[in-house]
Amino acid sequence: MAINLKPVDVAVVGLGAAGGVAVLPLARAGLQVAGIEAGTWMDPTKDFHPDEIYNNVRGMVTTGNKIRREAPTFRADPSRPAQRGGPSPMMNAVGGTSIHYHAQSWRLKPWDFKTVTEVKKRYGPGYLPKGSTLENWPISYDDLEPYYDTVEYEVGVSGKAGNLKGVLDPAGNVWEGPRQREYPMAPLRSTDYLERMKAAARSLGWKPFHSPAAINSEPRSGRGACGYHGYCDRGGCHLRAKNSTCFTTIPEALKTKHLTIFDRAQVTRIVAAADGRVSGVQYLRDGKEYFQPAKAVLVGSYTYENVRLLLLSKSKAFSNGLANNHGQVGKHYFGHWDAQAGVIVNALFPVDLNNWYGAILSQGVVIDEWADDSFDHSGLGFIGGASMTAYMEKHPIASAATQTFGQAPEWGSKWKAWIHQNAGRTASAYLQTNSFPYENTYLDLDPDVKDPVGDLVIRVTSGPKENERLAGLHAQDRMEEWFKAAGAVATTKGNPVGPRLSTHTYGGTRMGDNPETSVVDKWCFAHEAPNLAMLGGSVFGTSGARNPTLTIQALAWRTAEHLVKSWKSIAG
Amino acid sequence: MSEEKTPFEITRRTVIAGATLVPVAALTATAQAPETALTPAQKKTLEAFVDRLCPKDELGPGAVECGAANYIDRQLAGYLAAEKESLLAGLAAVDAYARTAQGAPLADLTPDQRDAVLTAVEKGGASGVSNGPAFFARIRRLTLEGMFGDPYYGGNTNFAGWDLIRYPGPRLAVGPDEQKMSTPPKPYRRSAYGSEHGH
Numbered sequence: 001m002a003i004n005l006k007p008v009d010v011a012v013v014g015l016g017a018a019g020g021v022a023v024l025p026l027a028r029a030g031l032q033v034a035g036i037e038a039g040t041w042m043d044p045t046k047d048f049h050p051d052e053i054y055n056n057v058r059g060m061v062t063t064g065n066k067i068r069r070e071a072p073t074f075r076a077d078p079s080r081p082a083q084r085g086g087p088s089p090m091m092n093a094v095g096g097t098s099i100h101y102h103a104q105s106w107r108l109k110p111w112d113f114k115t116v117t118e119v120k121k122r123y124g125p126g127y128l129p130k131g132s133t134l135e136n137w138p139i140s141y142d143d144l145e146p147y148y149d150t151v152e153y154e155v156g157v158s159g160k161a162g163n164l165k166g167v168l169d170p171a172g173n174v175w176e177g178p179r180q181r182e183y184p185m186a187p188l189r190s191t192d193y194l195e196r197m198k199a200a201a202r203s204l205g206w207k208p209f210h211s212p213a214a215i216n217s218e219p220r221s222g223r224g225a226c227g228y229h230g231y232c233d234r235g236g237c238h239l240r241a242k243n244s245t246c247f248t249t250i251p252e253a254l255k256t257k258h259l260t261i262f263d264r265a266q267v268t269r270i271v272a273a274a275d276g277r278v279s280g281v282q283y284l285r286d287g288k289e290y291f292q293p294a295k296a297v298l299v300g301s302y303t304y305e306n307v308r309l310l311l312l313s314k315s316k317a318f319s320n321g322l323a324n325n326h327g328q329v330g331k332h333y334f335g336h337w338d339a340q341a342g343v344i345v346n347a348l349f350p351v352d353l354n355n356w357y358g359a360i361l362s363q364g365v366v367i368d369e370w371a372d373d374s375f376d377h378s379g380l381g382f383i384g385g386a387s388m389t390a391y392m393e394k395h396p397i398a399s400a401a402t403q404t405f406g407q408a409p410e411w412g413s414k415w416k417a418w419i420h421q422n423a424g425r426t427a428s429a430y431l432q433t434n435s436f437p438y439e440n441t442y443l444d445l446d447p448d449v450k451d452p453v454g455d456l457v458i459r460v461t462s463g464p465k466e467n468e469r470l471a472g473l474h475a476q477d478r479m480e481e482w483f484k485a486a487g488a489v490a491t492t493k494g495n496p497v498g499p500r501l502s503t504h505t506y507g508g509t510r511m512g513d514n515p516e517t518s519v520v521d522k523w524c525f526a527h528e529a530p531n532l533a534m535l536g537g538s539v540f541g542t543s544g545a546r547n548p549t550l551t552i553q554a555l556a557w558r559t560a561e562h563l564v565k566s567w568k569s570i571a572g
Numbered sequence: 573m574s575e576e577k578t579p580f581e582i583t584r585r586t587v588i589a590g591a592t593l594v595p596v597a598a599l600t601a602t603a604q605a606p607e608t609a610l611t612p613a614q615k616k617t618l619e620a621f622v623d624r625l626c627p628k629d630e631l632g633p634g635a636v637e638c639g640a641a642n643y644i645d646r647q648l649a650g651y652l653a654a655e656k657e658s659l660l661a662g663l664a665a666v667d668a669y670a671r672t673a674q675g676a677p678l679a680d681l682t683p684d685q686r687d688a689v690l691t692a693v694e695k696g697g698a699s700g701v702s703n704g705p706a707f708f709a710r711i712r713r714l715t716l717e718g719m720f721g722d723p724y725y726g727g728n729t730n731f732a733g734w735d736l737i738r739y740p741g742p743r744l745a746v747g748p749d750e751q752k753m754s755t756p757p758k759p760y761r762r763s764a765y766g767s768e769h770g771h
Contacts, residue, residue, distance in 0.1 A: 050764045051724070051764045052720075052721060053725055054722075189748060192751065192753035351753065353753060354751060354753050354756050357757075396739040397716050397717055411690075412624065412625070412626075412627065413631075415626070423737035
């Protein structure tokens with residue numbers, strides 16, 4: 001029998017990038033908020049190290065988490081049984097994956113929100129990807145712009161505006177939508193390697209700019225600036241210069257005294273009454289079961305867990321899972337076609353690049369000429385493209401394990417001589433391809449695989465997608481061109497096969513106006529359960545060609561603010 | 573049942589403590605000799621293997637001198653203990669194949685003979701060695717970890733691995749000059765866990 005806790009106004013499930021932001025406007029408005037998090041606090045002085053074995057080989061910042069014990073299974077073909085999909089790189093902690101993410105903080109493009117309309121207008125209706133379930137988002141870039149702005153300032157994002165109220169500045173990203181003001185901080189600093197890449201891009205007629213990052217380029221809010229030590233990837237920041245929510249919005253929310261954090265608490269069910277309204281969440285902590293009553297519930301536990309929690313939460317009102325009477329939960333799921341999907345280009349230069357240190361993608365330069373709809377796709381047979389980032393930071397083991405570009409064997413004295421000369425002369429680029437939902441790709445519960453508490457895990461079914469494969473191949477060719485213009489003597493390109501489990505996944509609780517094709521409305525509240533909202537990439541209808549976190553955070557802020565403003569009608 | 577915590581408040585003291593990055597576990601671990609998993613004979617076979625992956629030559633120390641076998645030995649007694657049985661079985665199979673194909677245990681063969689054994693394992697042509705290519709790849713991977721990982725784990729002796737690939741070391745804060753191409757940073761030969769590691 002569950003132990004009943006004192007009721008609160010709002011229960012927020014998961015205190016990562018999404019929930020960790022949503023708690024702030026709620027708590028500031030004076031609502032009593034319970035933040036329920038499966039992980040706990042991490043300590044920068046004890047838990048974060050500049051150590052490749054600790055961060056990257058063993059995943060010590062991410063290991064031991066609940067999310068690993070319930071990693072989804074995966075199958076490319078629905079007629080075959082799914083296999084364990086491999087470890088999930090997401091993590092449970094106060095701050096969640098925002099502790100070790102690359103801190104890229106992008107706004108999506110206006111095109112991403114109205115892709116159907118724009119593609120039909122420019123190329124005709126036949127140009128939409130075959131088999132896709134693509135829809136326009138129910139909101140526009142302009143609807144979200146004020147929230148992007150709020151989050152850029154509340155979390156702290158460094159960058160350079162490329163479109164300030166319609167005035168373009170080629171020092172920033174001229175392809176971005178108009179923004180109302182400049183970033184609160186300048187971009188992270190440039191380096192010789194990045195300047196070399198920028199000059200090469202300009203020689204091709206492209207407009208390079210520094211990537212936007214939730215990392216302090218200068219001291220801000222009582223915390224220091226980036227130390228560029230080169231262990232940003234899969235590691236937490238020992239200087240707290242990376243603006244993870246555990247260093248930014250969560251402490252701010254705690255100051256109000258309206259947020260209570262329940263850590264090491266694993267939410268197992270969201271409870272719904274017969275009228276379809278949710279009444280709170282059930283969770284496990286140290287083997288005991290608790291029920292936290294709440295007038296509204298916000299779920300921000302990452303795409304896989306968001307969908308899983310709904311599907312597991314069956315009730316009289318929802319026999320197929322919470323908010324799933326239209327059968328849309330788990331549909332319109334998709335993963336990003338990025339390096340995790342095989343879209344990658346590596347290069348060998350004839351000089352030492354000294355790109356060891358840095359802050360991964362956040363100390364980087366980006367080309368957006370070949371993303372989204374920046375170029376004419378007539379005759380190419382695909383829509384979208386990819387952003388391309390050249391960056392600083394690489395690690396010694398990975399650099400020694402690098403391929404030898406066909407120039408040397410992989411062991412012995414010749415290999416030794418090769419890596420002696422070339423381990424410091426290689427670079428990779430990070431490409432992110434616009435990705436879309438399809439009929440052949442969805443999430444459901446795997447009937448055969450359970451987590452340690454006996455609940456079924458998520459099963460990913462992901463069929464082939466020709467549009468994204470072609471877009472990825474096209475982007476790889478452009479990236480190769482860029483590397484060669486910068487003086488690379490050899491390059492290798494990836495084989496875009498599509499994502500398996502990924503840190504960039506979308507859909508499953510899609511946002512839309514029509515309950516027949518979406519789970520949540522334009523405010524991210526469920527069509528079928530009016531006091532339940534979903535936070536995270538699971539509400540996205542398109543991915544954009546860039547990292548999702550800032551959009552997740554802007555949407556989370558917007559949903560929380562909507563709840564505050566509509567408190568009586570939603571929760572009253 | 574519920575627990576409210578205040579976020580970690582950073583002070584000047586904790587920043588300094590963080591800057592040395594010495595966890596308590598690391599300090600206590602050095603007080604006693606690290607555990608190892610291999611018998612002297614097994615260690616000798618492993619060294620004969622990794623020595624050919626990266627031999628000592630005019631460029632300097634090889635995998636053995638960099639402590640790659642030490643790293644593997646220590647990990648098999650600790651973090652990689654679950655792998656010990658399969659890894660030792662693989663090593664024994666390679667040694668048996670060396671006797672059959674070249675007439676002596678791996679450690680007693682000439683460098684060329686050992687290369688022939690390793691090549692057969694790598695290509696899947698060593699009879700009696702199951703999953704030869706995967707076993708070879710795993711040993712190679714662990715050798716790279718031992719050579720180029722933080723010396724805290726028992727390899728990268730005297731930072732010879734980092735020197736070999738000219739990795740300048742894990743500085744905690746890196747200035748603009750240390751990211752220049754024309755003047756690479758001076759080697760910073762230090763473990764992330766303090767100066768007592770790596771020698």
